[in-house]
Structure formats: C-alpha cells, structure tokens
Amino acid sequence: MKTSSGLPWSVGEPVGPLVGGDRITADSGTVHRHIYPATGQVNATVTLAGAAEMDRAVGCAREAQRQWMALTVDVRRDRLIDLADVIGEHRDELAALNVADYAVPISFAGTALLLERFLRHFAGYVDKPHGASTPVNGSFDMNLVEREPYGVVGVIAPWNGSLAVAGSCVAPALAAGNAVVFKPSELAPLAALRFGELCLLAGLPPGLVNVVPSAAEGGDALVRHPGVGKIHFTGGGATARTVIKAAADNLTPVVAELGGKSASIVFADADLDRAASLSAHQGPLMQAGQSCACASRILVHASVYDDFVEEFLAVVNSARIGDPTDPAVTLGPVISQPAVERILGVIDEAVRTSAGELLTGGRRLGGELAQGYYLEPTVFGNTDNSSSLAQLETFGPVVSVIRFGDDSEAVRIANDSVYGLNAFIQTRDLHRAHRVAQSLEAGSVWINTFSDIAPQGPYGGYKQSGFGRTGGVDGMYEFMRIKNVRIGLG
Structure with a gap:
C-alpha cells in the first residue's frame, strides 16, 4: 500500500535493511535522510547498515545458500521465473521508486523491465550443463571439470542503477547457486529495498537476498568479511581501488565495472x-x-x-x-x-x-x-x-x-x-x-x-573501465568457481 508520498512507507518512518527476511534496526549504522533531487527535499529516512548488520547479513546468507542448493535445479529455476513474474507485476511500482531514488525521468526508468529480462534469461541457465569431462594423458581416468557457486557474493551497486545491477549481477549470482548481500548506495536505496521484499514474495528463501543500504563503513565491512566469497563492484575508479585493497586482506576476488569517457x-x-x-x-x-x-x-x-x-x-x-x-x-x-x-x-x-x-x-x-x-x-x-x-x-x-x-x-x-x-x-x-x-x-x-x-551480451570494460563481465554465459561464470575432480579407473 502506497502512502500519500507515493512511497510504500511513510516519509517519516525509517526504512531499515532487509536481512534474513526481516526489516532490522541498525545499531552500528546511521540514519540517512534521503533527498529527492528534483526538489531538494527529504522523501525518505533510511537506516544504514554498519559492520554488525553486515556480519548478520552474511551469516543469514550462508544459511540461506545451503537451503538454496538443497533444492533441485528445476525448483531453483522455477523460483527465479516466479521472481521474474513478480517483478513484472510490480514493474510500475519499481519504476516509480527509481524516480524517487534519483529523479531519473519516468520515460527513462525502465530498468525494472531489464531486471525482469535478466532474471528470465539466467533462470534458463540453472538446469543447463556448466562443466565438462576431459581425457587425461596416459590414463583412462575420468577427469571432471565442475563449476560451483562461491557461496555468498557481495554485490555493491551505484546510486544510478540499483535495479540494473540487481538484474546483471544478483540474477546470475542466484542462478549460479549463490546467496547475495546486496549493498545499494545510501543515495538511492528505495527500489533495491523493494526488490528484496519481492524476492520474499516470490518464494526465495529468507536471507538468500539481503538488501543492506550503507555508507562507506558498511561497504568496507562487507568487502572485508571472511564469509564473502566474491565481490562485484559497480562504481567509480577511486572507490574501486579502495574496494580492491580492502578485499586483498582475505584475497577475495573482485569484479569491477567502472566509469567511462566513451x-x-x-x-x-x-x-x-x-x-x-x-x-x-x-x-x-x-x-x-x-x-x-x-x-x-x-x-x-x-x-x-x-x-x-x-x-x-x-x-x-x-x-x-x-x-x-x-x-x-x-x-x-x-x-x-x-x-x-x-x-x-x-x-x-x-x-x-x-x-x-x-x-x-x-x-x-x-x-x-x-x-x-x-x-x-x-x-x-x-x-x-x-x-x-x-x-x-x-x-x-x-x-x-x-x-x-x-x-x-x-x-x-x-x-x-x-x-x-x-x-x-x-x-x-x-x-x-x-x-x-x-x-x-x-x-x-x-x-x-x-x-x-x-542479458545475452557480455558487458564490461577495458583499461580503467574495469574487468570482468556481466551478461551472457561469461556473466554467469563470474559467479562460479572451477573444481577439478579426477576419478581413478586404472
């Protein structure tokens, strides 16, 4: 139910992070007064996550990921299709929240449709083969090359495209078998938070997608968390350098989609x-x-x-x-x-x-x-x-x-x-x-x-525009790691 402000909550009511399927208060974070750029006025109050809330989100994600992988591939595929259906049913609402987030004209606020398309595309990959078997020199052993999820993936989105990043990153991460801690910018958290609620409405396990708006403190805690298997960062080069240095403490791999001067x-x-x-x-x-x-x-x-x-x-x-x-x-x-x-x-x-x-x-x-x-x-x-x-x-x-x-x-x-x-x-x-x-x-x-x-095309940069890809099978493989299994038959 939307209020008179056009938002699904009251402007004066703080909106908290979505962790483990529940709205939580953020004792270690701060309260951010979200400004609507078209008027310069406050249109929402958002509670930002700090280190404690990030730790809780990663813990919930680890448990949910085990539940997710306990489901058969056809069930996981159908859950993602259900999520795409729910996104389609709420497309207008998500577009309006995009406008509320950063005042993008409604004529350009079509990223909810892009999100739906990415979900449908990557749902189709869930039950498709991702590995291979190869012969081994001098042996008749069976050599298997398997692709497995990282477990918990941290996805950091910029203020100008949280739903686009949800499509290009969260969708393939889920299809690959991961759980996600999704950190939208404090400058534009509204559509992302609603996306998290719709994941629950579609029947995804609570905690599979945690949405934790935060400023630099929360982002640093997410990147440094030892329970996170990989980070996907979209944003500017200066912040990317900070993210990569922080991730280096645990040797956590990072994918970075950065700026351009095209x-x-x-x-x-x-x-x-x-x-x-x-x-x-x-x-x-x-x-x-x-x-x-x-x-x-x-x-x-x-x-x-x-x-x-x-x-x-x-x-x-x-x-x-x-x-x-x-x-x-x-x-x-x-x-x-x-x-x-x-x-x-x-x-x-x-x-x-x-x-x-x-x-x-x-x-x-x-x-x-x-x-x-x-x-x-x-x-x-x-x-x-x-x-x-x-x-x-x-x-x-x-x-x-x-x-x-x-x-x-x-x-x-x-x-x-x-x-x-x-x-x-x-x-x-x-x-x-x-x-x-x-x-x-x-x-x-x-x-x-x-x-x-x-969703069919790999997207990413050369030089200081980043590394790694979203979209296509290459975008799927960014969220999977390779394991070699050899079975001795001699």
Missing part, C-alpha cells in the same frame, strides 16, 4: 538525423549524463561537422526539462548539490582554459526548478581531446564535440583515453563499421544504436 564516432556517410538523435540520447540526456555508458565525446568527420552540430544542438535544446514523474520530460536533475557544484566547476574550467567552444548550456536552472539540482544540457564544440574536459569523467549533462579528418584519426582520438567501456559508431558502410570496431579499445561497441544492454 567516444561516439559520426562518419561522413552516417544518417545525420539519426546520429544526432542517438548522440543526444546517449550523451547529455540519458540520466542527465549520469551513466558510465554515456557517450560524452562525440567525434564528427570534418566534412559534416557543421551540419551535425546544427542538428545535434536542435535535439539537445528541444529536450523537455522538469518534473521526472511527467512522461514527457526527457531531462531530470543531477543527484545532489555537491554534484551540481562539481559539474559547474568542470564547465567553468573548460571555459577558462579554452578547452572548447561553449555552444549551449553551462548554467544551473532557476525559476520553478531552482530548488532541485537541475543543469542545462551543455555542449562544447571543437574540443581539445587532451583537455580535462575530454579526458575526465564528468558524470553530468556535459559533452564534447571533436572534429576528425579520416578513419585512423578517429580511432586514435577515440582510444586516447584511460577508459574503455563503450564506443559508438555511426556509419552506413558495413566494412568500415567492422574495421573500426576491431580497432577500438572498448568492451562494447554499438553501431548505429545506443547502449541497449541485454
């Missing part, structure tokens, strides 16, 4: 109308540029540069900015006041250092949006790719347009980055598309489309 290459033969629309969506408009998949460097062939910029600016400047609950709105606020200040600092430095020509935007919005954290979509033209503007991840509605002369120069500029998560190509030439895609240092290359992540 290039979108628009060749002269591209459909410029489509390229402009895709670039605007994938750049400053998608989640106000607050996405690791954001194409924040747009490389355009010199012969069509002026025409593209004209069309691109027309799309960007026609974006409707406002109330994220309005289906017509395509651009919402950034996450917080510190984010506003940081992004405006990036823009000011770019102007001061002549990193590029400011073509549009660059200011905070006022009027009826003044209390929220709204920024104008901002575009710099003729950007210097060696500048901080083009090299550092802004994580806001700011993009750079860069001119290139030929294919080799486009590839050189695109690869001139410490990041390598995504790359985008706009061309009608199939040969060029294949040739350039092979040359780009990126984990995913999207040709004439946006980053439409699907």
Whole structure:
C-alpha cells in the first residue's frame, strides 16, 4: 500500500535493511535522510547498515545458500521465473521508486523491465550443463571439470542503477547457486529495498537476498568479511581501488565495472538525423549524463561537422526539462548539490582554459526548478581531446564535440583515453563499421544504436573501465568457481 508520498512507507518512518527476511534496526549504522533531487527535499529516512548488520547479513546468507542448493535445479529455476513474474507485476511500482531514488525521468526508468529480462534469461541457465569431462594423458581416468557457486557474493551497486545491477549481477549470482548481500548506495536505496521484499514474495528463501543500504563503513565491512566469497563492484575508479585493497586482506576476488569517457564516432556517410538523435540520447540526456555508458565525446568527420552540430544542438535544446514523474520530460536533475557544484566547476574550467567552444548550456536552472539540482544540457564544440574536459569523467549533462579528418584519426582520438567501456559508431558502410570496431579499445561497441544492454551480451570494460563481465554465459561464470575432480579407473 502506497502512502500519500507515493512511497510504500511513510516519509517519516525509517526504512531499515532487509536481512534474513526481516526489516532490522541498525545499531552500528546511521540514519540517512534521503533527498529527492528534483526538489531538494527529504522523501525518505533510511537506516544504514554498519559492520554488525553486515556480519548478520552474511551469516543469514550462508544459511540461506545451503537451503538454496538443497533444492533441485528445476525448483531453483522455477523460483527465479516466479521472481521474474513478480517483478513484472510490480514493474510500475519499481519504476516509480527509481524516480524517487534519483529523479531519473519516468520515460527513462525502465530498468525494472531489464531486471525482469535478466532474471528470465539466467533462470534458463540453472538446469543447463556448466562443466565438462576431459581425457587425461596416459590414463583412462575420468577427469571432471565442475563449476560451483562461491557461496555468498557481495554485490555493491551505484546510486544510478540499483535495479540494473540487481538484474546483471544478483540474477546470475542466484542462478549460479549463490546467496547475495546486496549493498545499494545510501543515495538511492528505495527500489533495491523493494526488490528484496519481492524476492520474499516470490518464494526465495529468507536471507538468500539481503538488501543492506550503507555508507562507506558498511561497504568496507562487507568487502572485508571472511564469509564473502566474491565481490562485484559497480562504481567509480577511486572507490574501486579502495574496494580492491580492502578485499586483498582475505584475497577475495573482485569484479569491477567502472566509469567511462566513451567516444561516439559520426562518419561522413552516417544518417545525420539519426546520429544526432542517438548522440543526444546517449550523451547529455540519458540520466542527465549520469551513466558510465554515456557517450560524452562525440567525434564528427570534418566534412559534416557543421551540419551535425546544427542538428545535434536542435535535439539537445528541444529536450523537455522538469518534473521526472511527467512522461514527457526527457531531462531530470543531477543527484545532489555537491554534484551540481562539481559539474559547474568542470564547465567553468573548460571555459577558462579554452578547452572548447561553449555552444549551449553551462548554467544551473532557476525559476520553478531552482530548488532541485537541475543543469542545462551543455555542449562544447571543437574540443581539445587532451583537455580535462575530454579526458575526465564528468558524470553530468556535459559533452564534447571533436572534429576528425579520416578513419585512423578517429580511432586514435577515440582510444586516447584511460577508459574503455563503450564506443559508438555511426556509419552506413558495413566494412568500415567492422574495421573500426576491431580497432577500438572498448568492451562494447554499438553501431548505429545506443547502449541497449541485454542479458545475452557480455558487458564490461577495458583499461580503467574495469574487468570482468556481466551478461551472457561469461556473466554467469563470474559467479562460479572451477573444481577439478579426477576419478581413478586404472
């Protein structure tokens, strides 16, 4: 039952971590007042987990994992399908909670559907073979290669995609036979907490999915816990280094999906109308540029540069900015006041250092949006790719347009980055598309489309965009460890 605030609980009522199937109080944690970025007002009070609650969550997960693996594969498969059904039935509610979490426009809040798709996909893997048998030199022994769950997996999600991470990480972890301690960010815990409740509603054993919002203290306790078999972290590079160092104490393996400064290459033969629309969506408009998949460097062939910029600016400047609950709105606020200040600092430095020509935007919005954290979509033209503007991840509605002369120069500029998560190509030439895609240092290359992540495709980065994959059989295997069993028959 939703209250007048639109949430399934009262704003003044603290929402606690979900551990072992129960809401718990967090004596070792703190209380966080969750701010709705569209208004700057408190819309929920969340009790954050500390070290004691993380320890309790891991203990519950260990017990639930034993119960989970005691079920036959067909039962586990069907439970995950049941969970997908429940997610589908509550899709609108989860989308609304996504909006409440970080004010993503409802028109872009479709990650509940993505979660459902990942669950259905990985449920199909539960009863499929994961191992092999191989011959052994000089022997007739039976040599088995088996894949087994880690036991308890810690999944750490960023504020801008808790449901997406639930799909890409929690779903395959469960399908592989693990239990999960799921740590959403304190900045966006609401949809994740509801996901935990829906796991119970679908019949998963209590404690199989524990949802424990926390700040740095709780996250550190989870990563260092000796009962956790593996950590999957999604977030920024600086935090990833801290996570990896903490996990090293127990030699706990870590998968990291990190940031990006992705290039979108628009060749002269591209459909410029489509390229402009895709670039605007994938750049400053998608989640106000607050996405690791954001194409924040747009490389355009010199012969069509002026025409593209004209069309691109027309799309960007026609974006409707406002109330994220309005289906017509395509651009919402950034996450917080510190984010506003940081992004405006990036823009000011770019102007001061002549990193590029400011073509549009660059200011905070006022009027009826003044209390929220709204920024104008901002575009710099003729950007210097060696500048901080083009090299550092802004994580806001700011993009750079860069001119290139030929294919080799486009590839050189695109690869001139410490990041390598995504790359985008706009061309009608199939040969060029294949040739350039092979040359780009990126984990995913999207040709004439946006980053439409699907459970069938492995997703992850090169270089400082991380390591490991989600999606596909590779994403499943991230949550399984290999055991060799040899049976002597001689």
